[in-house]
Amino acid sequence: MPPMARPQAPPIGIRRWTSRGWMEAGDLVAAEEPLQLLLDGSPLSIVMRTPGHDLELALGLLWAERVITALSDVAGVRISAEADEQEAALEVDPGLIESNQVDVHLRSGPTRRPERSFLSSSACGVCGATTVESLALDFARLPAGPKFDPAILPSLAQRLREGQAVFEQTGGLHAAGLFDTTGRLLLLREDVGRHNAVDKVVGRRLLDGLLPASESILAASGRAGYEVVQKSVAAGIPVLVAVGAPSSLAVLTARQFNLTLVGFLKRDGFNVYSGAERLSSD
Secondary structure, three states, X not given: OOOOOOOOOOEXXXXXXXXXXXXXXXXXXXXXXXXXXXXOOEXXXXXXXXXXXXXXXXXXXXXXXXXXXXXXXXXXXXXXXHHOOOOOOOOEEEOOOOOOEEEEEEOOOOOOOOOOOOOEOOOOOOOOOOOHHHHXXXXXXXXXXXXXXXXXOXXXXXXXXXXXXXXHHHOOOEEEEEEEOOOOEEEEEEEOOHHXXXXXXXXXXXXOOOOOOOOEEEEEOOOEOHHHHHHHHHOOOOEEEEOOOEOXXXXXXXXHOOOEEEEEEEOOEEEXXXXXXXEOOO
16 A cells, blocks of 8 residues: 555644643644655755645746746656645656655756755745846746735735644644635645745646736735745736735845735734735725
8 A cells, every 4th residue: 555645733742831730741743844856857956844735846846946937848747655646737656756755857858957956944945045136037027917905905814824724733834825806715735834835836826727826816924035925926926915024135026026015914904015006996
């Protein structure tokens, strides 16, 4: 029998202290494991992530880095058996490689092989290795529109939180959710890394033939760093909202690429750092 998919919230034994003293207890923690990403059989990246939706993660990452520019660039994927992933849009061979590996095979070689080491952790995406100037070589400014009613944004944080099943168990995962122009949740992914969660969302839309996602809003838990803005631009998502604060480089990049960037999303309001013209109730 093939190995079973690993839990995203494995149980562990702990000692808990309260005012009544010490006690033995159990807890659930967010799973974090390395994923070896290969390109045509050659190692490309090691990504620390929460297991699950590994194919989406790999494709979303390759899309953001412009290694692939269309799903048709991918001839097939070899993926470890415990991932238990099948995809009608691609030829996927499970169980042919070692645990925690995804090997993406391209039809005619990569359109662009990254110059940097491509080593990523769950806490940091590109880690400053890619500049705004180099991003401009691959992506154009987002077009104007569409318009979004600003009144729908405050509720997105709560809807994102309500969809975080593993966070509810562990308190240790980030989430990225894609919403339509009315605020309806289309897709949600969780991961120990917020940029991994975004890659999984983008990878899913790529597999479904729905990129660019030009009629949608991306909501992210935590802060809005440069890497999340980069991935939003790459996916053609016009509006990015974050529960936390943006960084200075995130704001600079959003303004250069005409991305609407919202931070400090709360039930009673939010801050707009770029692209406020898209937010109109008219």
